[in-house]
Amino acid sequence: MFKGSYRHRIDPKGRLPVPAAFRRILAEGGSSTLVVTLLDQCLAAYPTHEWSRLESQLVALPPFSRPVKALSRLLSSRAMDCPLDVQGRILLPAPLRAAARLGREAVVAGVLNRLEIWDPESWSTFLAESERILEDASLDVAWPVPPAVPVSGPSRRPARPQGNPSRQ
Numbered sequence: 001m002f003k004g005s006y007r008h009r010i011d012p013k014g015r016l017p018v019p020a021a022f023r024r025i026l027a028e029g030g031s032s033t034l035v036v037t038l039l040d041q042c043l044a045a046y047p048t049h050e051w052s053r054l055e056s057q058l059v060a061l062p063p064f065s066r067p068v069k070a071l072s073r074l075l076s077s078r079a080m081d082c083p084l085d086v087q088g089r090i091l092l093p094a095p096l097r098a099a100a101r102l103g104r105e106a107v108v109a110g111v112l113n114r115l116e117i118w119d120p121e122s123w124s125t126f127l128a129e130s131e132r133i134l135e136d137a138s139l140d141v142a143w144p145v146p147p148a149v150p151v152s153g154p155s156r157r158p159a160r161p162q163g164n165p166s167r168q
Contacts, residue, residue: 002110037079
């Protein structure tokens with residue numbers, strides 16, 4: 001899974017270095033190509049096996065549903081295979097760079113099964129908006145995760161602290 005965010009320069013030819021931590025994950029998964037598509041305000045880059053999984057999910061949806069057709073068309077028609085070169089860079093196609101408003105700088109964020117490539121200003125705006133949304137949201141998610149409560153039943157005595165055993 002991809003996690004973390006990194007800031008990189010996009011060279012004049014449109015090549016973006018993939019962060020070393022992400023290249024290691026791609027290599028472990030046997031992928032040397034990313035499928036890049038426009039998603040919201042950024043570019044989403046999927047390892048080929050994750051893109052195949054996404055395609056399978058889309059194909060399994062009702063084919064005549066208007067939202068399904070719209071999503072399938074938008075994701076697929078904008079998708080392009082972007083192989084990593086020997087220096088660990090991907091060439092971002094000019095139309096995709098323009099659609100995501102990418103200039104000379106980019107933030108590459110790991111989002112579980114994909115990378116997202118953001119214009120730094122759009123990324124900052126997204127973070128600020130997301131933090132505001134989450135302040136007001138109740139998602140029934142406890143964070144940080146509360147510690148586990150020891151189980152004590154009728155046949156179990158409560159656990160005693162390790163450092164100070166008592167004698168009976």
